[in-house]
Amino acid sequence: MPGKQRPSRHKPITLLWAIGRLAAERERMAEWQTFREEVGPLLRDFGLADSRVTPEYPFWxxxxxxxxxxxxxxxxxxTPTPSRLAEAGASAGFSRDAAKVLRRSLARAEAIGLICSTYLGGVDREALLDRVGLGGYASASGELPDGGDDGGRAPRRSRTSSQPVRDSQLVERIKxxxxxxxxxxxxxxxxxxxHYSEAAHIRGIGRPHHGPDRLSNLLCLCPNHHVEFDRLAIYIDEDWAVxxxxxxxxxxxxxxxxxxxxxxEYLEYHRGLCGRG
Structure with missing residues (x-):
């Protein structure tokens, strides 16, 4: 008997692309031509090796x-053919209600975490999220401007725009x-x-998480567990288990x-990134 066919990655990859549009404040609906040009390469690069690149499938x-x-x-x-979709001037995207929910930061983080953990095992999550404009969701710290990290070693400074700087007193206090x-x-x-330790934000202050720089959003961690927490390998549940x-x-x-x-609420946000929302 033939082996069990693996489910296509077309739909989850498309959903991440569509969430990326919302995060970038683009229109929820995309015309077929735009959809094909943007989603097709994603399906080719992150889909299953033996899967055909058919963007019309998730579109419909x-x-x-x-x-x-x-x-x-x-x-x-x-499924309508690509030429039929083009002739009709078809467009697709999240429904109004879904888009409204996914514009909320917690719901977006939970959706991204759930899609990646449930449907995209084995995919280079960081590379895929970066391609769809959601790169900061690959870690709990997010994208830190000016090359800063979230370990208390490199604070962020203002260049051409206003960017938060970590409160060094809070960092020292938690340690x-x-x-x-x-x-x-x-x-x-x-x-x-x-001795050495690191102050880790639970909900990162980097884009796109925009967490607050306050004691209630900080943990004192060793370097190993800081990396594991930041890279979503561990999380903290409602009963403080890890x-x-x-x-x-x-x-x-x-x-x-x-x-x-x-x-x-900060722990809930982190669990959402982990696909445990």
Whole structure:
């Protein structure tokens, strides 16, 4: 018997492209010519190796999701041909209701995380999200201007536009509060004269997350768990457990200082990026 056919990646890739349009404040509907020119290369580069590049398929059949509109063409029998779509001047995109929801930051983060984790395993997520204009969603820190990172080592400065600068006092406060011990594993990285830890934002202050620079949005982490948290390998659940995203297995319980109040909304946002919303 032939092996079980793998589901096509055409629809999830198209949905990410359409979310990218909304994030860039473009029109929710795209004409067929624009759709074909932008989505076709994505399907070629990120689709399954043995899958045909047929942008007309998601253009038309995403209607079954209840999130997608196609305008300008009557319901034919089967998938309309590219020439038929062009002749009709057809356009497609998220429905008004879906677009309204996906313009909200939390819903957008959850949708991106769910699509990537559920349907696009094995895809270079960072490369794909970058191609559709959602590059900052590949990590919890987002895109930091001026080459800064989110480990407390390189603050961002203003150049030609106003950009937030991390509050160095907050960074120092969270580290001192935990004595440089990682809130995940409890490890303290020793240096010659002291200890080293990193202040990690839960909802990144970089684009596109635009999280706040406040104590309730910070964690004190060792370098290893900072990277894993930032790259969405681990997350924090409602009961302060720290599961591994790939398996759901709980590896640690988050350590909390009595004076450190973490806002659940920031953890919810991070879980959304992890596809755990």
């Amino acid at each position: 059949h995403l209607r079954s999701s209840g999130l997608w509109d196609v305008e300008g063409i009557e319901d034919p029998k089967g 001192v509060m935990y004595g440089h011990a990682c809130q995940v594993c409890g490890a303290r990285v020793e240096t010659q004269h002291s 599961p591994r995203n790939s398996t759901g297995n709980v590896e640690y319980q988050l350590k909390l200082h009595a004076d450190h109040v973490i806002e659940q």
